[in-house]
Amino acid sequence: EQEAKKKLESLREVLAQYNYEYHVLDKPSVPDAEYDQKMQELKQIEEQYPHLITPDSPSQRVGGEPLEGFQKVTHRVPMLSLGNAFNEEDLKDFDRRVREGLDVNKVTYVCELKIDGLAISLRYENGFFVQGATRGDGTTGEDITNNLKTIRSIPLKIKDDNPIEVRGEAYMPQKSFLALNEAREQMEEEPFANPRNAAAGSLRQLDPKIAAKRNLDIFLYAVGEWESGELSTHSERLTYLQQLGFKTNPEWRKCEGIEEVLEYVENWVEKRAELSYDIDGIVIKVDNLEAQEQLGFTAKSPRWAIAYKFPAEEAVTE
């Protein structure tokens, strides 16, 4: 039994590493068959010693029985909704308000792609993924832990043992969306209108086995509740999330002043079509966390961030 325990520990570790290389880095170091063989080995030992199964075992990704419904979850730190900007003028107005609020001439911003998916929150305790929830109304969301566990790029265990909540966007890559709709048409089922609806529909499945087949993915971009948070900028937090093993979007950039923000926005209006996932804009945040505190919130959203929305694409007629 001690032998089996040791063997399982090392199999969980090596399978988590392989999974990370394949699903987060998109750079596997071993052939799929090697991953599969180690997975079979782990399942055989777990079958022999079920009491040795741990919540972070890769065999636990496609969870239990279908749910009757979803439990409610209250977010300890509310999930924000951002104000919108629709043109350069709006962005310059935003920058002017921020500079006046901080009484500075120039502000360091972070620009990130605005993934067109579903905002979700992941909670980790003692390093284990313990709960995942939808944004809901920002304060109360739905517990979709079992469905989120099926997203392979979500680590089931991280190195930080402090309670931490990370926020991100679950989405369906365009390729998965097209394949899913083809399958649905074959089955004479209603196709999804767009990847965002397909992702939302998939995460609302009561049976995790269905969610597991939808090839969902996720980018993490923010931190909610965090005991050990002593970083001073948003960009440092993005780097920390990446070091923890989360999938972060590689296209984020620090921009010195609104001119560099406008360049970044301009650049992605063109390059948007090259991405393998849908984005509906660019998120612009003041980088310094103290400056964010100083600026605070309006009734609805932060004064230190804004979402630049792309013009809605004219419907592509086949």
Ligand SMILES: Cc1ccc(Cn2cc(C(N)=O)ccc2=O)c(C)c1
């Ligand atoms: C049979 C089989 C096993 C695994 C995979 C995909 N894959 C590969 C790895 C790997 N190479 O490190 C890690 C995780 C994973 O999900 C496929 C497509 C087929």
